[in-house]
Amino acid sequence: MIxxxxxxxxxxxxxxNDKKVTHAQLLNLxxxxxxxxxxxxxxxxxxxxxxxxxxxxxxFSQLKWAWYLKKWDxxxxxxxxxxxxxxxxxxxxxDKALIDSGISAQTILLGATEEKLGGCILRTVNRYAISxxxxxxxxxxxxxxxxxxxxxQEVELTKLDKNGSIVYYENNDGIHYVxxxxxxxxxxxxxxxxx
Numbered sequence: 141m142i143x144x145x146x147x148x149x150x151x152x153x154x155x156x157n158d159k160k161v162t163h164a165q166l167l168n169l170x171x172x173x174x175x176x177x178x179x180x181x182x183x184x185x186x187x188x189x190x191x192x193x194x195x196x197x198x199x200f201s202q203l204k205w206a207w208y209l210k211k212w213d214x215x216x217x218x219x220x221x222x223x224x225x226x227x228x229x230x231x232x233x234x235d236k237a238l239i240d241s242g243i244s245a246q247t248i249l250l251g252a253t254e255e256k257l258g259g260c261i262l263r264t265v266n267r268y269a270i271s272x273x274x275x276x277x278x279x280x281x282x283x284x285x286x287x288x289x290x291x292x293q294e295v296e297l298t299k300l301d302k303n304g305s306i307v308y309y310e311n312n313d314g315i316h317y318v319x320x321x322x323x324x325x326x327x328x329x330x331x332x333x334x335x
Contacts, residue, residue, distance in 0.1 A: 152258035154219040155289030161223040172251040173244035184233035188226040204264035221287035232279045258291035
């Protein structure tokens with residue numbers, strides 16, 4: 141059921157680095173994204189699939205992990221993701237279709253979840269260095285990087301605290317807690333609303 145996949149799909153930041161992800165697995169995930177809706181059906185998204193150790197290490201060095209975890213430097217070597225999907229947009233096809241990237245990234249992560257993988261969408265990325273490293277032409281722009289691997293952490297959804305903080309955190313129990321608003325807090329009632 142889709143709700144089960146959505147609940148299992150979390151932003152994982154720790155992985156089993158020794159459990160490799162294959163090029164074929166990444167290709168299957170991108171194939172799911174390929175058939176998603178696209179603005180004006182221009183299909184401007186392109187992907188770089190990263191599984192080779194040298195490229196994996198390079199991409200990791202160009203990422204900033206976990207905005208709210210200020211005292212955390214990111215995953216240790218044995219917790220780093222073993223693969224990445226670099227999502228790019230071909231500006232010659234459509235330079236204003238960033239909604240496509242959200243649809244595609246979520247689809248990739250749901251597909252990963254179904255295959256017992258996990259991932260994390262990273263937008264704090266050194267786009268210049270990645271573009272240069274992979275010799276990308278000027279019309280291809282890095283949008284985001286999706287880390288993919290076998291999760292090595294427990295993520296639990298929790299209610300917002302009394303102050304309404306949305307800041308995710310990790311306690312000494314090693315569990316990563318992610319506060320979520322209640323359903324009734326995100327619904328704007330209308331005059332025609334019927335219960």
